[in-house]
Amino acid sequence: MFQQSFSFKVCLLGDQGVGKTSIRKVYMEEGFKNNYMKTIGVEISKKNIERGDIQAELVIWDMAGDVEFRNIRQSYMSGISGAVLVIDSTTEINIQTLIWWLEDINKVPHEYPIPVALVANKIDLVDLRKVTETNLEGVAYLLKETLGDSPLEYFETSALNGQGINDVFSWLVNEMIEIHSGNDH
Numbered sequence: 001m002f003q004q005s006f007s008f009k010v011c012l013l014g015d016q017g018v019g020k021t022s023i024r025k026v027y028m029e030e031g032f033k034n035n036y037m038k039t040i041g042v043e044i045s046k047k048n049i050e051r052g053d054i055q056a057e058l059v060i061w062d063m064a065g066d067v068e069f070r071n072i073r074q075s076y077m078s079g080i081s082g083a084v085l086v087i088d089s090t091t092e093i094n095i096q097t098l099i100w101w102l103e104d105i106n107k108v109p110h111e112y113p114i115p116v117a118l119v120a121n122k123i124d125l126v127d128l129r130k131v132t133e134t135n136l137e138g139v140a141y142l143l144k145e146t147l148g149d150s151p152l153e154y155f156e157t158s159a160l161n162g163q164g165i166n167d168v169f170s171w172l173v174n175e176m177i178e179i180h181s182g183n184d185h
Helices: 020-027 067-076 095-107 133-147 165-180
Strands: 004-013 042-051 054-063 082-088 116-121 152-156
Touching: 004 020, 004 095, 004 165, 020 042, 020 054, 020 082, 020 116, 020 165, 042 165, 054 165, 082 095, 082 165, 095 116, 095 133, 116 133, 116 165, 133 152, 152 165
Parallel strands: 004 054, 004 082, 082 116, 116 152
Antiparallel strands: 042 054
């Protein structure tokens, strides 16, 4: 019997083609697919997590990254508990774009802080890599200011081989449980 039970809405955010859907599918144990298919609107998955006497249902909203979907994303993000903001480690970081994503999160009315995992995906493409861990750490430090009291942590992942993906969601689930349990953060 669980002493606490939660349902958390997690939004996968980031520009088109960074690997949001691949990360979700690998996390949901659906496997990696080499063929790229653009997400139109949103795709939703659910996963139950148990942490001792706590049960958490993750409702993962995989959002389209196209600029033309920016206006409708706000309505999709209503009720957000946590976010995974994905960038492609083979392209230069655009700070302004990341700030826009975080501003979209901040615009959503919320009672609790919204933890954000900043994820540099495609680290398996070593020869094409343009984002180093040092770059990522510096960007994460700068972005924390935009989020206010919401925690932000950075991760490196490969949807191709699954590296780091469980770490991202484990951290996010732990943060959301801590925040929503009323524990000091």
